[in-house]
Amino acid sequence: MENICVLLTYPVPEYLVQKLEKRFTVFKFREVASNPQLLREISNSIRAIVGTSVCGADAGLIDALPKLEIVASYSVGFDKIDLVKCKERGITVTNTPDVLTDDVADSAIGLALATLRRMCVCDRFVRSGKWKKGDFELTTKFSGKSIGIVGLGRIGSAIAKRAEAFGSSISYHSRSEKPESNYKYYSNIIDLATNCQILFVACALTKETHHIVDRKVIDALGPKGIIINIGRGAHIDEPELVSALLEGRLAGAGLDVFEHEPEVPEELLGLENVVLQPHAGSDTVETSVAMSDLVIDNLEACFQNKPVLTPVI
């Protein structure tokens, strides 16, 4: 397989780079993009793209690679891959579901706890020595709150399972009701937001879910409501979120993702009722190894003409 050329569109952990380089001829997009001559030379040889949640494969790149057979994403989300184009061209697309579910769900619960119990503010309180001058103010209880989950897929279900252990009542909104679930279903996200205290966003980003959390949803959640987003930044109308937080129309937010990441709205940086993470929901050593192994297994299966393990299409 050493002769098979793979284009890496975004930096991935060294473990995956090494595994790829052991098996394939690897080109890194950043190096190739700055060398148009090299790009022209290799465009006819690239048979696989390895992308991430940040940079996958858009129509322009796919068009430039006539021999492309597979886009293997080091991510569960595939919103950065032009699936229509891949389908047209008969290109296989794979992602890394399941192996990261626990980490992302853990992060979601961690963000909720950190936001309600103000853990980051508490940490700064201790470090700055302010504790010596008096105790920290009271925070808000997490256990027993009513939880609304947008998207009851693998990650949404894992969040629900964890929230159950906190005595939460759980309801959800998704495209259709899940007959296997005992949680209360709302076909309308505004009804879900009206009836919960903490709204977790855990669905895939599609045209339909772009800005699914808009001003109406935020206002339905109300001034005591909390939003936790471990999906994609574009699930939330970010300027609306920022103004709701500034105006006290929303109590707080725990955000792993942002609409224009790594750019984060300046106003959020000054707010103490938000907890911000750098899109790191699945970024643990253990899960990174599992995701990398799955990327490799998918590529090997594809080039051995076997069924890939986790096909998107």
Ligand SMILES: O=CC(=O)O
């Ligand atoms: O955002 C992370 C992923 O899609 O895996």
